[in-house]
Amino acid sequence: MINLLRGLLVVLCCAAGMAVAEEKNILVTSGSDRATPIAVVPFGLQGGSVLPEDMADIIGNDLRNSGYYSPIPRQNMIGQPSQASEVIFRDWKALGAQYVMVGSIVPSGGRLQVQYALFNVATEQQVLTGSVSGSVDQLRDMSHYIADQSFEKLTGIKGAFSTRMLYVTAERFSTNNTRYTLQRSDYDGARAVTLLQSREPILSPRFAPDGKRIAYVSFEQKRPRIFVQHIDTGRREQITNFEGLNGAPAWSPDGSRLAFVLSKDGNPDIYVMNMASRQLQRVTAGPGINTEPFWGKDGSTIYFTSDRGGKPQIYKTNVSGGGAERVTFVGNYNANPKLSADEKTLVMIHRQQGFTNFKVAAQDLQRGSVKILTETSLDESPTVAPNGTMLIYATRQQGRGVLMLVSLNGRVRLPLPTAQGEVREPSWSPYLN
Amino acid sequence: MQQREPSASESYFWPSVWAIVLHVLVFGMLFVSFAMTPELPPAKPIVQATLYQLKSKSQATTQTNQKIAGEAKKTASRQTEVEQMEQKKVEQQKQEAVKAAEQKKEEAAQKAEEARETAEAKKSEEAKKADEAKKADAAKKADEAKKVEEKKLADIAKKKAEDEAKKQAEEEAKKQASDDAKKKAAEDAKKKAAEDAKKAAAADEAKKKAAEEAKKKAAADAAKKKAVEAARKSAEDKKAQALAELLSDTTERQQALADEQGDQVAGSFDDLIRARAAEGWARPPSARKNMTVVLQIGMLPDGTITSVSVARSSGDGPFDSSAVAAVKNIGRLTEMQGLKPSEFNPYRSFKMTFTPEDLAL
Numbered sequence: 052m053i054n055l056l057r058g059l060l061v062v063l064c065c066a067a068g069m070a071v072a073e074e075k076n077i078l079v080t081s082g083s084d085r086a087t088p089i090a091v092v093p094f095g096l097q098g099g100s101v102l103p104e105d106m107a108d109i110i111g112n113d114l115r116n117s118g119y120y121s122p123i124p125r126q127n128m129i130g131q132p133s134q135a136s137e138v139i140f141r142d143w144k145a146l147g148a149q150y151v152m153v154g155s156i157v158p159s160g161g162r163l164q165v166q167y168a169l170f171n172v173a174t175e176q177q178v179l180t181g182s183v184s185g186s187v188d189q190l191r192d193m194s195h196y197i198a199d200q201s202f203e204k205l206t207g208i209k210g211a212f213s214t215r216m217l218y219v220t221a222e223r224f225s226t227n228n229t230r231y232t233l234q235r236s237d238y239d240g241a242r243a244v245t246l247l248q249s250r251e252p253i254l255s256p257r258f259a260p261d262g263k264r265i266a267y268v269s270f271e272q273k274r275p276r277i278f279v280q281h282i283d284t285g286r287r288e289q290i291t292n293f294e295g296l297n298g299a300p301a302w303s304p305d306g307s308r309l310a311f312v313l314s315k316d317g318n319p320d321i322y323v324m325n326m327a328s329r330q331l332q333r334v335t336a337g338p339g340i341n342t343e344p345f346w347g348k349d350g351s352t353i354y355f356t357s358d359r360g361g362k363p364q365i366y367k368t369n370v371s372g373g374g375a376e377r378v379t380f381v382g383n384y385n386a387n388p389k390l391s392a393d394e395k396t397l398v399m400i401h402r403q404q405g406f407t408n409f410k411v412a413a414q415d416l417q418r419g420s421v422k423i424l425t426e427t428s429l430d431e432s433p434t435v436a437p438n439g440t441m442l443i444y445a446t447r448q449q450g451r452g453v454l455m456l457v458s459l460n461g462r463v464r465l466p467l468p469t470a471q472g473e474v475r476e477p478s479w480s481p482y483l484n
Numbered sequence: 485m486q487q488r489e490p491s492a493s494e495s496y497f498w499p500s501v502w503a504i505v506l507h508v509l510v511f512g513m514l515f516v517s518f519a520m521t522p523e524l525p526p527a528k529p530i531v532q533a534t535l536y537q538l539k540s541k542s543q544a545t546t547q548t549n550q551k552i553a554g555e556a557k558k559t560a561s562r563q564t565e566v567e568q569m570e571q572k573k574v575e576q577q578k579q580e581a582v583k584a585a586e587q588k589k590e591e592a593a594q595k596a597e598e599a600r601e602t603a604e605a606k607k608s609e610e611a612k613k614a615d616e617a618k619k620a621d622a623a624k625k626a627d628e629a630k631k632v633e634e635k636k637l638a639d640i641a642k643k644k645a646e647d648e649a650k651k652q653a654e655e656e657a658k659k660q661a662s663d664d665a666k667k668k669a670a671e672d673a674k675k676k677a678a679e680d681a682k683k684a685a686a687a688d689e690a691k692k693k694a695a696e697e698a699k700k701k702a703a704a705d706a707a708k709k710k711a712v713e714a715a716r717k718s719a720e721d722k723k724a725q726a727l728a729e730l731l732s733d734t735t736e737r738q739q740a741l742a743d744e745q746g747d748q749v750a751g752s753f754d755d756l757i758r759a760r761a762a763e764g765w766a767r768p769p770s771a772r773k774n775m776t777v778v779l780q781i782g783m784l785p786d787g788t789i790t791s792v793s794v795a796r797s798s799g800d801g802p803f804d805s806s807a808v809a810a811v812k813n814i815g816r817l818t819e820m821q822g823l824k825p826s827e828f829n830p831y832r833s834f835k836m837t838f839t840p841e842d843l844a845l
Contacts, residue, residue, distance in 0.1 A: 075834035076778075077754050080841040082765035082810070119766050149764065149813055173815030207805030208768055393770050396845070415772060415845040422844035439769050459769040 086121035086462050089114060090148040093125065094165070095133025099158035104190035106154065106165070106197070113198035113212040116239065116465075117440050118458020119205075123148055135168045135177065143172045150178065152201065162186055165193055169201050179204045191241060211436040214238045215480040216443060217246075217256035217265060218454060222472035230472075233267060235282065238436065238443075238479065240454065240467035246282065258480045259302045266290070266300040266309060277311055290324070301344045310334070310344040310353060310370075321355055323370055334370055345388050354378065354388040354397070365399060379414060381421045387432060390416075391439035396459070398424075398433045398442055411444050413459060424457050426464060434479040435459075443467065445475040753831070756819055765810035767840060768802035776839040777804045779811060783831050787817035795835060807838040 091111040096102065111122035125131075129142040133155040143151045154167035168180040179201060183193045192213065199210030216238050223229045231253045236243035247253060251270035258265055259279075266279045275297050280287040291297040295314035302309055303323075310323045321334040321344045335341040339359035346353060347367070354367045357375070365388045368375040379385035384402035391398070394416065401412035401421065408428035414421045427446040435442045441463075443456050448466065452473035457464045777798040782791035792811045794804050820828060 075754070075830045077758050077761075077834065077836045079758055079761050079765065079807075079810075079836060079838045081762050082767050082806075082840055082842065083763055087764065087766055087813075171813065171815075173813050175815075205809065206766075206768060207802045391769065395770055395772070413845065418772070418845070420773075420845050460767070 086115070086119055087149045088123055088147050089120045089150040089152065090123040090128060090143055090146065091152045092128060092131050092133065092154075094154035094156050094167070095131075096156045097158075099156075102156070102163075102187065102190060104194070106156070106190060106194045107152075109191060109194035110152065110198045110201070112239065113195060113210075114202065116212075116456055116458065116463055117202060117206075118460040118462040119202070119440070120150075135170070135180070138170055140170070140172055140175045148172050150205070154197070163190070163193070165197070167197050169204070191237065195237070208440060209438050209482070211438040211440065211482065212238065213484055214437060214482065215258075215262075216240075216434070217258065217267075217476075217478045217480070218445075218469065218474055219253045219256065219476040220469070220472050220474050221252075221452075234469075236469075238441075239456070240469050243469070246280065246285075247287075254476060255299055256476060256478050257300055257302060258478060260304060260306040260481055262481050262483045264306075266302065268298050268300065277309075279309075299343050301346055303346050304348050304350045310346065312342045312344070321353065323353075332370070334368065334372070335375065343387050345390060347390065348392070348394060354390065356386040356388065365397070378416070380419060381414070382412075384409070385412075389433055389435050389442075391435055391459075392437055393439060396439065398435050400430055400433065411442065411457070422461075424459065424461055425455065427455060432476050432478075434477050436479055437482050443477045443479060445477055753820065753823065757814070757817065757836075760814045760817065761810045761836065761838075764813040765806060765838070767806050767843065768800075770800050771803050771806065771840055771843060772845055773841060773843045774839055775800060775803055776837060777807045779807055779836045779838065780833070781811060781836055782833050783817070783820065785820065785823075785825070785828050787820035789814060789816070807836075810838070811836060 089111070091107045091114070093105070093107045114120040115122055123146055127146060129146065130137070130139065132138050132153050135153065138151060138153060149172055150169060151172055152167060152169045154165060157164045157166075162184055163186070164182065164184045166180075166182045169178045170176065171178050181197075181200060183196055185193050195210075195212040198212040202208065202210035202212070214237075215235055218234050218236070220232050220234060221229055222232075229250065231249045231251065232245050233247040233253050233256055234243045235246050246265070247267075247269070249269060249271050251273065253270070254268040254275070256265055256267040263283065264279055264281055266277060268275045269278050270276075276289055277291040277297050277300050278287050278289050290300075290309065291311065291313070293313050293315045296319055297311065297313060298319075299312045300309055301311065307327065308323050308325055310321060312319050313322050314320070316333075318338065319340045319342050320336060321341050323332045323334055324330065325332075334344075334353060335355065335357070337359065339357055341355055341357045341359070343356040344353050345355070351370050352367055353370055354365060355375075356363050357366050358364075359366075359375075360377070362383050363386045364377055365379040365385050366375040366377050378388070378397065379399065379401075382401050382403050385399050387400045389398045390396070397414040397416050399412060399414065400409050401423065402409050403423075409430050410423050410428065411425045411430045411433045412421050412423045424442070425444065425446070427448070429447050431445045433442050433444040439459060441456060441458050443454055445452055446455055447453070452475045454467040454469055454474050454477050455464065456467050775798045776796075777794060778796040780791070780793050780795040781789060783789050789811060792808050794808065797804050820831065823831075
């Protein structure tokens, strides 16, 4: 009897314990190493002639380039629905798709009306639906737009697929005959337009924060000089004509000032010019080379490369003067600093201790930890997408200068299709919409 | 004397015939049940269970082999239950029932002998009653299984299925592994030992159950009892010995199992949810080691996740969104349907903490 009572007491205690027990909390410390499978079904075309661009293909590639998603190959698709009502979730589940996008294109009066919808296969719920219209020439714009909308809806990060980039090509015909062009294309290398052509080198093109002006260095006067050009009108203006080196222009976040490098006072140093008053202010001084300025988004911090410590490393300083603070400590060579928009990640050209290869690496600015992003060597000129998910850089493959796109999570590494000849000096635009 | 001779030969004739027939019958039973085992549901659900269980093993620092064995059995029983309800054909059910009955006979025989040896009459009766209860369970289960499509998943069926499935899962796994009749005999003994131990552990429950079920099935069991008596006579000492050897060991294991089961069940479902969330968690570039977001999650007993919200933000929007998406992308965790209502309660509303430790930056 006593035993029975004891047993009862134990049971009661257990029950009470459970009742007041803390709420269950499941800890997750690891994530997925692979991109999320997404099916972008070829968009249905209702009447009209065959279109010059494949919207679903462009959208799928955009999402893949982010490093977040891996589009499911078309030949694996069981069906190709173009309406929300035609989506059979069981089929997509079987394919392992996490999301499925369908769309239809209806031509009307010379324009195209595009309806699209995105579904979560696991929950069988619609994530996003919308419509966009445009001309046949705008098929790529509409595709990038849909990719932007989808990416933002799925990740909470603004899409950067409607952005552009600048790059320089060099076609060498003979010893004294090389044609240099400044190109502007979609971020993925498509639809390149020549903005400037010269028989002398063009370097360091940079978009102004408004996306309407660009600055670059041209050797058209046999010496490097900085120019600013309006993209729409083609109107250009020479900004600098100082003795020696004039290079590496960088726009301040508000577009009112331009930082660049001059060697008029001896060593190359960083100067800032007020674009309205043309007033010049020196930022760095002292021994060694100081170059490749990059503005912090506060408009007062400048990151730059300096060899003041013997080897090139990245430092930061205030525009109004004061001492410089070293930022990079890992590796024996760090140059060409670029920051992600959230200023958490520094992207740079990096050489590891004991290695001869130059690679693009990312450094966490708070902790200082470094991660190498590329598998190529002799990497140059990294430029980060405005949303910080992708970067483009120049490197050499089979003796030719090419552009590569990598996702910052390292999952996607692919060469960008570009014109003939050497391609280099890529520069990503800000958000243009 | 001459007149007596025929009667004498007669008196030897019929008993020997009976003895031969009985031996053949007993041997035949052995053979029949043996041939049937491969048709039982394959080990797929067991493998699945092992996967989660391994993860839980890696996390539980104090886990022992006994617990692992107990966990496997428990999970297997759950899976088998589902399998039985959904997949088994009516014929298979019938065969199982028959086979179960046969096994029960043998068990009963052993039981009886043991009881005689130990001279504990009362205990023997209880054990018999308990056996009959099991038989009744089996028969009833067979009936119910025929009505599988009705989805009559009442509590009685569930409890029964769990008990039965646990035993069967163990038996099946063991039987499939064994090659010859000798091994099988050992396995039977082992199984019986397991049952005995369980009964001992849950003596009160068995008594109650036996009392109820025995009354119902008393008449129907008359024929079976005869067979039990006969089988008891032909029971082998070897089996009894094997039983005795295994009894102590298995008792320990069963007790450990009983102690740990509760925790293990919860642990394995935590692991399942953790694994599914991690699978679909794509971190944004802004994610950093040890950044932390806490989510509040609501779930229905069918495994549908009804709500996901941020309880404590990491301060980084895209990071928070990535965790929310990871949970939403789980969809429905149908495995949760295998939980009893009391076991599911903690999952109605729970928290998940996402804090990456596997990032380079």
